[in-house]
Amino acid sequence: MDLDPRYDPHAHEDAVHQAWMASGVFAPAPESTAPRYVVMIPPPNVTGALHMGHALNGTIQDIVVRFQRMRGRDTLWLPGTDHAGIATQAVVEKKLWAEKKQTRQELGREAFLAKIWEWKEEHGNKILEQFRRLGASCDWTRTRFTLEPAMSRAVREAFVRLWEKGLIYRGARIVNWDCALGTAVSDDEVLMKPIKGHLYYVRYPVEGEPGRFVTVATTRPETMLGDTGVAVHPADARYRSLVGKRCRLPFLERSIPIVADDTVDSAFGTGAVKVTPGHDPADYERGARHGLPIVTILNLDGTMSREAGEFAGLSREEARRQVVAGLEERGLLEKTEPYQHNVPISDRSDTPVEPLVSEQWFVRMAPLAGPAIAAVRNGALELKPARWTKVYVDWLENVRDWCISRQLWWGHRIPVWYDADGVPVAARMDLAIGSPHPTTGRPIVRQDEDVLDTWASSWLWPFATLGWPDRTPDLARFYPTQFLSTAREILYLWVARMVMAGYELLDHLPPEERCPFSTCYVHATVLDAKGRRMSKSAGNGIDPLDMIARYGADAVRYSLVLLTREGQDVKLSEDRFEMGRRFTNKVWNAARFVLQNLAGPRDEPGGARPAAVEDRWILSRLSRVHAEVTAALEAYSFNDAAQALYRFVWNDFCDWYLELAKSRLAAGEGAGARAARGTLERVLDATLRLLHPFTPFQSEVLWKALHAADGRAPARMLAATSWPAVPPEWIDGEAEAEIGLLQELVGAVRGIRALTALGDRAPLAALVVAPDGGDRRVLEACGERARALAFLSRLEIRSAAARPPSSAVGVAAGLEVFVPLEGSVDLGALAETLARRLDKLEKALGGVEAKLGNPGFRRSAAPEVVEAEETRRAEMRREQDLLRRNLEGLR
């Protein structure tokens, strides 16, 4: 198989993907009894398109899954999508309006839902397709959707169980009302955004005391129409005489009490606060404490209600203007000052939410939180990075009840039916209209119109996808899972709730097997080059599919992993992907070189370890990198693993080993060439396997090419191949020391040559002299490698007798390296450089001397550390001496 000199990912990715699909390697083996490794994909919204966060998360999961699969685990990565109630309904509603100028109400519930399903069938697979292009090795035959019938059964079962335990209740509570979408949203779907507004000081006349006022400060004067009280702090001397009295609400002329409440901050505004229980969460609680009535002054579409009297029907903004004008007219507006405050904004519609009281369904969360907290305390669940544990526990310890009803159509309809008296009952199976109510016996008249929050299905994801509530073989085999990788913003919305659901609902399992995953990895947030969050609305996103088109999926994956530290945000710009592209190209060419040189007799890969030092060296390095990558992947330190591989492939294998092998390969048929070929094959084989979790497409192509060239290995997919076994015994300190010496010598000689600016014009020679005076030892140590050395640097190694009269001196590994100064050398520049080096060296030497002269150091430091420092000092002194002599010679 001929390989192009430049890696072209697009020439291969599709074919590799097809081959994977055809082979079924991603599905767990039917009869496997190996320990399992299961990952549930965080289901992306069906309406979504792959963004960088997905790409990063997908890459991380795929690395883990491929690694575990290669290690022989019974591996399942289950994919799927989330029906995303609000988002999806909004998309189809918008489309309906754009195309037919119809609203969903005009179309009717049934027909509208049919439209959404139609849309889902047509567009809902897009994002999973994009995950495939990234190389995600999911078992696509098990793809799930949160609104499919099997999930509905699970959702119902969960609902009814919680209902039966009394954990679900309906109540009039203050909720976040999204006026744009016409539904309640949960606290976790609301963001606080600072908005520049005003603080209005409004006078309320005190009843029975003409001319006396109590002044309250508010940012939302229109809500005064819903006021049912005024509160002051009980210890506030200014108002003590007013507590218990009443004042008169302007416009509506309602009589409202003045109460004392210690949540009031005397230092803010006037120290008196209007209480609007119907439209402010804090006031709702204050109102409840003092028995104040709730007045709702808004309709569900955000306009003022009948309760607003003369302002009824106005928009909120217009009502504010008119209320302020009215107050001014009556002389009740004391003053207005500019004020910046936080306004709750719906994350779903990006419009301000209106806190208002409405009837919703809630789940009591406190009883569910306990086991979820215990899970991280007893080690059943580990969050990575660990600092998220505190965030997670804090949320659970202060968890508030979850508003689970949504006034939408697209979602799991709430399985509650009512009789004519409005007595609700939850049921696993639909109750027909007219059938008897299970508890009251009266006929059922209707089902609840609302649907459940999307998260009320996704919190069941880790087990509902496996068939729960049925005790299916899949559930027994794959639950609980091992790894969950997720974005931090859904730690509460999703992760914590899944843990709660696992402990609450999987009661057929012993408690220690209920936690839905044992490791939760919170991945980095992807930011743009300026450190801002990537978002569609800001237009600063980088489309991963564009990057895949330009650089290839493997390059995108590798770049992401190289850039991402655990839990540390990553700033991304397009040019960052160049790194991955260059690396994949380097791997490609290294493999290409190996394949071009594999023809001819070679040592068996399974045979004895080669004798030549460079072979032993690269196998030693391979053994180290194998251990490093394996340990890093086990610890989910993806970046460490990727870095280690990068350095090994580039700096060890390509820069040194391939160069050292060239001279032996050029020699043709001898033992050296045979050993070199055997080692090349061995190292490439293992390297491709180590790379596979990171760069699955390319490694698969090269693996196939290697085995075609090799002719004796079975044609197996790399994705189905085992993690390489590289024994730790291959680590060879002697070989590493010797090649290390060679590297230093070559580096030093080249360095001197570069700084003398001799270039290639003058024939060069280097002389190496050992500290004991003889050059023989070094030449012997380099042995055959002298040729390689010459090849690498076009240098000759001469014996001591041939020492040139005028030469520049350097030191490498304690050895003197002389480069004869023949030809035209800029001696001034050379002297300058040497002086600078000497200066730097002497500074460092001073540090070492000080350290060794320090009695505390000798007392406390480990003996080997002291010894190493002493060696270092000796080397530095020697170098100092040489540099001085050099300088003298030049002057």
Added chain:
RNA sequence: GGGCCAUUAGCUCAGCCCGGUUAGAGCGCUACGUUGACAUCGUAGAGGUCAGUGGUUCGAGUCCACUAUGGCCCACCA
């Protein structure tokens, strides 16, 4: 108001858990070389008071405290 994270080369970031080589990498820049695996690659170089202050220690980029700056998360200041 509470909490978390970051601050190291022109840029993007490692190193800190477990204190002890002359603080590293990639990109960019300079010089030289190679261009028969690599529209490249290699080698060398320039470039850093490790945000600041104080402390612990024989010794601090690394541990502790505080400060500054930037970012994020929670929270009922109207």
